[in-house]
Amino acid sequence: MSGTEKSKNGSQHRVMLPGHTTIGILGGGQLGRMLTLAGTAMGYRFITLDPAKDAPCGQVARQIEAGYADEGAALELARQCDVITYEFENVDAGVAALLERESYVPQGSSLLYTTQHRLREKRAIEAAGVRVAPYREITSADTMQAAVGELGVPCVLKTVTGGYDGKGQRVIRDAAQALKAYEELAATGAELVLEQFIKFDCEISVVVARSTAGEIKTFPPAENIHVNNILHASIVPARVPADIQLEAQKLAAAVAESMEAVGLLAVEMFVAADGRLYVNELAPRPHNSGHYTMEACATSQFEQHIRAICGLPLGDTTLLSPVVMVNVLGEHLEPVIERTGAPDGDAIELGVIPKLHIYGKTEAKTGRKMGHVNLLCHDVEEGLQWIEQTTIWRNTNS
Known part of the structure; x- marks a missing residue:
């Protein structure tokens, strides 16, 4: 199929052929590097936007060296590319919206909005009819104590945004640890969610x-x-x-x-x-x-x-x-x-x-x-x- 069609969610379906398409990547880490190596073999060209000099992706693609929140740099990426993707999920919301207006971003920003927030993500997974570990939104020391009582121990307290490779998490193995864990993560200012620990x-x-x-x-x-x-x-x-x-x-x-x-x-x-x-x-x-x-x-x-x-x-x-x-x-x-x-x-x-x-x-x-x-x-x-x-x-x- 060629040309442009609308999918059921209103996004455009375009066929972007190799040899005629430049792909922009927001982020210049190893995932962007490996995307570029795979896509270059197919005949696509790549430009990455990343603030780091000599970024891993920038070693194999052209690089715009600028911060992720730099709207001018984002516009330049949009100008030079036919389609834009991202290699990490913590994309600046303003830049994501700008790129959607100015370029073709088939992934859109809706999925980013959902997966950047654990509570939105869990609700979306449940909406798909798929099981997640029982959880509770935590807004205060009182809701923390009540949630630990409902879910039992062990359980895991997590920040709703940010956090990877175990960061932004506290495992609670005894109810007496609950308040301390809450105070430590609440001090970051982040929203919190408590999850039942699945054996x-x-x-x-x-x-x-x-x-x-x-x-x-x-x-x-x-x-x-x-x-x-x-x-x-x-x-x-x-x-x-x-x-x-x-x-x-x-x-x-x-x-x-x-x-x-x-x-x-x-x-x-x-x-x-x-x-x-x-x-x-x-x-x-x-x-x-x-x-x-x-x-x-x-x-x-x-x-x-x-x-x-x-x-x-x-x-x-x-x-x-x-x-x-x-x-x-x-x-x-x-x-x-x-x-x-x-x-x-x-x-x-x-x-x-x-x-x-x-x-x-x-x-x-x-x-x-x-x-x-x-x-x-x-x-x-x-x-x-x-x-x-x-x-x-x-x-x-x-």
Whole structure:
């Protein structure tokens, strides 16, 4: 199909063909970098807007070096690009609205508005008919005490906006801790929500894509292991029953359809001890737990996002190989790089194929995501064994 049509939510469906289209990316981090690398191979051109000199995405695309709230820079991005996307969800609301007026932003700002706020997000997930952990809005010390009494302990107090990798959260294991946790987070001035702690066997995530034409495809669920609230490894196929994997994909597709998402939506879930699934969080962009798709799937999450926002048919999401993705943090970077300079005896012995991706960040800090390794294997246990045998991640548990 060519030309322009209206979708049911009033957004425009345009087919933006490679070779004739420049894509603007709001944000210049590693997700923008990997979007650019995937899209450049397809024939698209890219411009990123980011305040950091020599940003990871700016190393592979043209860069407008300016702050995210700089409306003049946003207008310049709109002038130079045919379609605009974003690589992180905390986009300045004013800039998002301006770009919608001045350019073509198929993702719109509605999904951003929802996912930037935990309470709006939970209500939207529930509206899709999908289960979330029981929760209560917290507005005072009294509502905090009442909510702890209703939900029980353990429970988790979270800021409604901001917060990632465990920031802006307090786990309450005893009712006596409730007031202190409330006072600490209330002091930030943020709105708060209390969630019942779900006893879960594991955490999984599904990256789902929805195109401007309304086509939806899901990637295989990833089983995620976190260490110190940072994603350590993603295991695919997830080590959960096939019916749970299928249900997770159906739930992710239902959320994307209900919210009329465009592009990628990562849907994080808990698998409870009784097999029930609870959606924990959404991310309207490429996701760390979807990096395994770069070598292990017929289409990567990054190519899929480009296809979705440009109105192309979505790509095949078939898993081609079992895979384990392991994050490379600042403390892992040098030994991982050094390891690439010699034959990898562990990989040869285990039959594992390591694929290294480095993000081009200028400073390696402990706990900072600097890259990842995709381990293609015959069985995911081989990939996990490679991680253990290298001893690079010796202080983490997989």
